Each structure stands twice: as C-alpha cells, then as structure tokens.
Amino acid sequence: MSFTSSSRQLPNTDETPPGDAPGSERAAPAAEGRQATGTAQDATAPRSERAPTDAEPEPVAPAPGGEDERGAPAPGSGKSAAPPVPEERGDVSGGDAVPAGTGAGSSSEEDEGEEPGSVPVAPSAGGEVEEVSPDPDAGPAASSVGGVGDVGEGAPPTGPVGGWRGRYPVAASVLAWTVTGLAAVLVLFALLMPGKADQFHPAQFLRVPVEAVFGAALVLVLPRRPRIAVAVVAGLALGVLTVLNLLDVGFNEYLGRGFNVVLDWALFSDAQAYLQDTFGGGGALGIAVLAVVLVIAILALVTLSVVRLGNLVARNSEVATRATLVAAIVWVTCAALGVQFTGVPIASEHVALAVQDRAQRVRDTIRDEAEFARIAKKDTFANTPPDQLLPDLRGKDMMITFIESYGRSAIEDPVMAPGVDATLTAENKKLTGAGFAAKSGWLTSATYGGSSWLGHSTFLSGLWINNQQRYRTVTAGDHLTLPGAFEKTGDWDTVGVMPGVQKAWPEQKFYGIDKLYDSRDLGYKGPKFSWSTMPDQYALTAFERLVHGRKHDKPLMSTIILTSSHQPWAPIPKTVPQDQVGDGSVYDAIEKAGKRPGDIITSSQKSKEEYGKSIQYSVTSLIDYLVKYGDKNTVLIFLGDHQPIARVSGDHASRDVPVSIVAKDPKVLDRISDWGWTDGLQPEHNAPVWKMSAFRDRFLTAYGSTPHV
Numbered sequence: 001m002s003f004t005s006s007s008r009q010l011p012n013t014d015e016t017p018p019g020d021a022p023g024s025e026r027a028a029p030a031a032e033g034r035q036a037t038g039t040a041q042d043a044t045a046p047r048s049e050r051a052p053t054d055a056e057p058e059p060v061a062p063a064p065g066g067e068d069e070r071g072a073p074a075p076g077s078g079k080s081a082a083p084p085v086p087e088e089r090g091d092v093s094g095g096d097a098v099p100a101g102t103g104a105g106s107s108s109e110e111d112e113g114e115e116p117g118s119v120p121v122a123p124s125a126g127g128e129v130e131e132v133s134p135d136p137d138a139g140p141a142a143s144s145v146g147g148v149g150d151v152g153e154g155a156p157p158t159g160p161v162g163g164w165r166g167r168y169p170v171a172a173s174v175l176a177w178t179v180t181g182l183a184a185v186l187v188l189f190a191l192l193m194p195g196k197a198d199q200f201h202p203a204q205f206l207r208v209p210v211e212a213v214f215g216a217a218l219v220l221v222l223p224r225r226p227r228i229a230v231a232v233v234a235g236l237a238l239g240v241l242t243v244l245n246l247l248d249v250g251f252n253e254y255l256g257r258g259f260n261v262v263l264d265w266a267l268f269s270d271a272q273a274y275l276q277d278t279f280g281g282g283g284a285l286g287i288a289v290l291a292v293v294l295v296i297a298i299l300a301l302v303t304l305s306v307v308r309l310g311n312l313v314a315r316n317s318e319v320a321t322r323a324t325l326v327a328a329i330v331w332v333t334c335a336a337l338g339v340q341f342t343g344v345p346i347a348s349e350h351v352a353l354a355v356q357d358r359a360q361r362v363r364d365t366i367r368d369e370a371e372f373a374r375i376a377k378k379d380t381f382a383n384t385p386p387d388q389l390l391p392d393l394r395g396k397d398m399m400i401t402f403i404e405s406y407g408r409s410a411i412e413d414p415v416m417a418p419g420v421d422a423t424l425t426a427e428n429k430k431l432t433g434a435g436f437a438a439k440s441g442w443l444t445s446a447t448y449g450g451s452s453w454l455g456h457s458t459f460l461s462g463l464w465i466n467n468q469q470r471y472r473t474v475t476a477g478d479h480l481t482l483p484g485a486f487e488k489t490g491d492w493d494t495v496g497v498m499p500g501v502q503k504a505w506p507e508q509k510f511y512g513i514d515k516l517y518d519s520r521d522l523g524y525k526g527p528k529f530s531w532s533t534m535p536d537q538y539a540l541t542a543f544e545r546l547v548h549g550r551k552h553d554k555p556l557m558s559t560i561i562l563t564s565s566h567q568p569w570a571p572i573p574k575t576v577p578q579d580q581v582g583d584g585s586v587y588d589a590i591e592k593a594g595k596r597p598g599d600i601i602t603s604s605q606k607s608k609e610e611y612g613k614s615i616q617y618s619v620t621s622l623i624d625y626l627v628k629y630g631d632k633n634t635v636l637i638f639l640g641d642h643q644p645i646a647r648v649s650g651d652h653a654s655r656d657v658p659v660s661i662v663a664k665d666p667k668v669l670d671r672i673s674d675w676g677w678t679d680g681l682q683p684e685h686n687a688p689v690w691k692m693s694a695f696r697d698r699f700l701t702a703y704g705s706t707p708h709v
Helices: 030-036 163-167 169-192 212-220 226-255 264-315 317-337 349-375 406-414 417-431 452-461 469-477 480-491 507-511 536-548 587-593 603-631 666-670 692-703
Strands: 119-123 128-134 395-401 437-442 493-498 513-520 556-562 635-640 655-663 689-690
Touching: 128 556, 163 169, 169 212, 169 226, 169 264, 169 349, 169 587, 169 635, 212 226, 212 264, 212 317, 212 349, 212 469, 226 349, 264 317, 264 469, 349 469, 395 452, 395 480, 395 603, 406 417, 406 603, 406 655, 417 437, 417 603, 437 666, 437 692, 452 556, 452 692, 469 507, 480 493, 480 556, 480 692, 493 536, 536 556, 536 603, 556 603, 603 635, 603 655, 655 666, 689 692
Parallel strands: 395 556, 395 635, 437 689, 493 513, 493 556
Antiparallel strands: 119 128, 437 655, 635 655
C-alpha cells in the first residue's frame, strides 16, 4: 500500500522545482521510494508514477560528472554508490518511521504542526493514508481497543485496523465499555464494602465515597507516569483492604470480632486443620488453593481497575473535571446536612475510617500486651498458704467439665431451645432421682464462635483472656489457676482429660495438671466425628476406666473437655449401652449413618437443628456418667466455653454461656446460696450474669480460701 508524505515532506514554497512537473524524466522522491519498496506499495499510486514491474526500469542518461540524474554513479565512473536518502515519511515496509531531517537541529515536524510518531490508520479515498497522532497519555497499549489506557470512551481504535476488533468494531466497543463498567463496579464495591455480613444491603453501596472524589481530582492534575504509579499503589492498597474486609466478614461470622492483623495469623493453621477434619485432605487443599487464588485475583483486578479508570479520567479531563466537581459538591452537602438513605449516610468516608480503625486496633494490641503483663502479675490468691485454699472442699472429687459451644442460644433460641430444654429437664430428673441437686447461672465468655482455649483459660485463671497475645502471656507465667489451687494444697491429684489435644501441650504445667490424657492416651479405635476425635460418651468412659475408677490415695481434681458439640455438628454420635462402648469400634456404623458436613454447613436452619442435637448428646452423656459413677463426694462444675457461630446463635447474640454446679452434699450448694443462681440445670433468663473471669475468685472465696495480696 502506497501513501504520500505529509506536508512536512516538501519545502514550503509556491514554486514548482524544475524537473518535478508531470512527465519529467526526473522522478519525485515519493515515487522513487515506491519503486524501492516493491509492487505491493505501488498498487494504489497513480499510474503515471508507477514503476514497471514486469520489465527493467528505463535507463537514465548519465549526467556530467559520471552520475545519472538520480545522483547514482554512472557505470565506469569509479564512484561508489551512496546510500539512499530516506524519505520524510514512515517506512511502510514494516520498520519504524524515520522522517527525513530529524537529525540534530531539525525542527520541520514542529514547524509544520505535526506530532512525531504519527500512526497510519487507513487509506483515504484518494489513495493517501491518514495519520493519527496518538494520545501521549495513552501509553504503548493505546493503539488497540481494550488496551490498558484505551478503555471506555467508545472511540474508534487508534491503531492499525485488524484482527477481530477490526472485523467487529461494535462488539469491540461494547466489550470495552463492559470491562470499564465492571472495573467501576469493582472499585466502588471495594470502597464501600462493610466488614460484617449483615451489613450487605443495597443502601450500603448507594453512597458517594470521598476517596473516589479525591482520587479523580488527583488523577486530573498528575502527569502520565506519576498518575499510573499512584494508581497502581492505590489499587494495591485498596485490594489489600478488600482482602482484610473479607477476613473481617469471616471472623465476625465465626468469632464475633474483626480480624486482628497483629495476632490472628496463627489461627490459619487451626482453620486448615478444621477444614481437613470437616472436608478431608483433598477438600481442605482445594479450599486453601481457592483462597490463595482469590487473594491474588482481588489484588490484580482491583489494581488494574483503578489504573483503567484513572486513564479514562485523564483522557476525558474536561468531562471528568465537571463530574468530579459535582460529586464533591454532593458529598459536602450530604455530609453537612447528614443526608441518609434507609439509615445509611450518603456521604461515605468508609475507607478512611476503616484504615483509621485498623491502625487503632494495632496500637491497642501493642499497648494491651504491656498492660496485660502487669495485670497478670497481680493475683489475690497467689500468696495464700496451701492450708488456706479451698478448705470447705476437702475430700471431694472435683470435676470441671467444658461442653464445646454450649451457649445461651441453645437454651433460648426458638429452633434449638425446645429440644435442649426438654433434655435439661429430663436430665435434671435423673439427677434428682439419684440424690443430686444443681444450681445454674450465666457467664459471659471472653470468646465467641471459636478459640475455645481463650474461654478455658479465662475461666480457670480468673483473667480476661480475649486474644492470642494475652493467652501466650498468661500461659508463660505462673498465675494461679483453679486446678493449680487444688494442686497447691497437696490434697488432690490433678488430671486432665482432653480428647481434642492431638499433640504436645506445654500449657499443662501452667494449669497445674499433674497427669494429662489426650487423644493419644485414651485408647480410642473408632472413627472421628468430623473435628471431634471421639464421642463424649467414650471420653468419659475412658476417664472412668483409666483414672476415676482406679484406686487412688487422694481425691481427684479433673479437668475434662468434651468435644462432640464442636462445629460443624455432623455427623453426631449417639449414646450406646455402656457395656458396648468398648474401644470405640461400635461407633463405625453410627458415623457412617450420620449426616455429612456438606449436608448442613450451608444452611443456617439445618446447622441450628444439628447443633441443638449435639448439645443434647453432650449433656446426656455427662449426666449419665455422673448418675452412674458419681457418689456423695462428687462435685461437678460444667459450662460452655463460648456461643456457637453467628450462623447458629444469631448476628447479635450475647456471649453468655450456662454454668452449673452439681453435688449430692447439700453443704456444697449451700456455700453459693447467695449467688442467686437458679435451681436445676437450666438457668432462668434473668439469672445473674458474671464475666467468666470473675468465677475463679468467687469460687475460691465461697469455699473458704483466704486472699493474700
């Protein structure tokens, strides 16, 4: 394809150079260039300027001095051929355009008003090619529709027409607009995304984010390279914030709190173990891979979207400036007047507040570490002599038993309460028939939905341990725990039965537990029930066989953690006749016949129903054991460690858990008669509510311990 040069190719003069008139033997430079580039380039040239293609070119008479009229040396002149002088146009053979006279000091392009780097688009009707100067802000990818920098304005392509975009220009334009629209939606979502699942409603996203207004204004004043750099950084930051918001949603759903960027990374290994127990190794690996891919995709897509929108704003600066001013006026007006839509402010500064909140959480975490270390050193009973600790419980076999996820919702939620309340009533009758009595109240747990060890340590140490840093701090010290108080007296043997512990547990020493029986020590040969390593009935039976049922010189102080009510509550074991428990093999058929986690995990209603059944099973197993193996010296304290996850307990459920003290000796319950607790296993709705950390000191005081600061 041939094309003539632009106005920069000829001197600006009104005279016609000699020999350039039509019909002259002297060929125009443009025609000469066409002969050099071949017939494909001459196809569109006027016939008078075409060079013959099927025959040798006509000879040109040599000029005086041994050169022909083109300046080539005549045969036998002894002069060497000079290299051809390039034309003042782009080389259409596929190389880069090399305008003539563009050496040092040349300014013909600027003088003629044409920008360098013009790109040929298509031949005009007269056989000439129109040249389009690319937008200097568009970048190297701006020559094709849909490139990073040429998106969304719906303009025709600025590069050579070809490929599917050239064949389907309408589809290319629609695709470009669609991608730009999706980019805008993604960025808006990231700017307004809340951190709690119950806040996802349309009004949350019908707001004007001040960060978008500020970002558009910044893009409009920055040159191209700084603009792209700022857009990349802003996109990455917004992508990271989106990932953290997703973590907040998950943590609020499961643990009732947001994600702590300082402390909570250690919980991912526990989450992986939970997924493996729930979905198997392959399922857990698949979920982990999907999570990594999702994080990478969010970071990449949000960043590319911000860059794309920034380039669009820069190329349409006039319209964008007006739109930015309007948005700024709307935001300021709505913020000043407090305009809201369905209770949600129209003027949003969500990102700024979210960043500020996270920074405050980090500062609070760092500050809390030092403050809690000082608190943990103070202990009302640390210096109490052994003979002044728990004198009113001497000779009693003590059992402190945690029931996993046994929360207030199990007793009061309309879905779970009927079955659980019926079980508590029936089990209370069993206790009464066996000569036992009970009193029950409420404790507010330091955790919610999970992290059971925080609830255990809070109850046993008397300190409010609501995060992993506090847990590490207290367990690394020597703060007195309830089992430790019994151990300190020298009148009890302290043991722990913990089927959920599957590896070394260094906290044993902190808690004052002399002998630990974990999942590896209880002799279980049956199947796991999802996360739970063994049914509660088996764990209690093994406790009787290995510990309680044997002869011992001292009363026992036993700490037992029952796990069958751990989420996902499928499959759930069933009680079997006591003489059939054996090594646990009897549970094979029960486990196979039970529901799978996938059957209930996505349904809140089904999860509630199965959760309620798991609590019924755990309470029944515990009370059946007490009635069968307890005696006049047995004292049982049992409680939940935390509420179940929000999908079961509700979005705004309390952190309260039931707690009961059961004994045959009436003197034991008389000691707590002033606590105001409810008779029986089911606490009344208005029974006293204490922080879980308050129980240790109240209990030690009630049973005769003397404080020594």
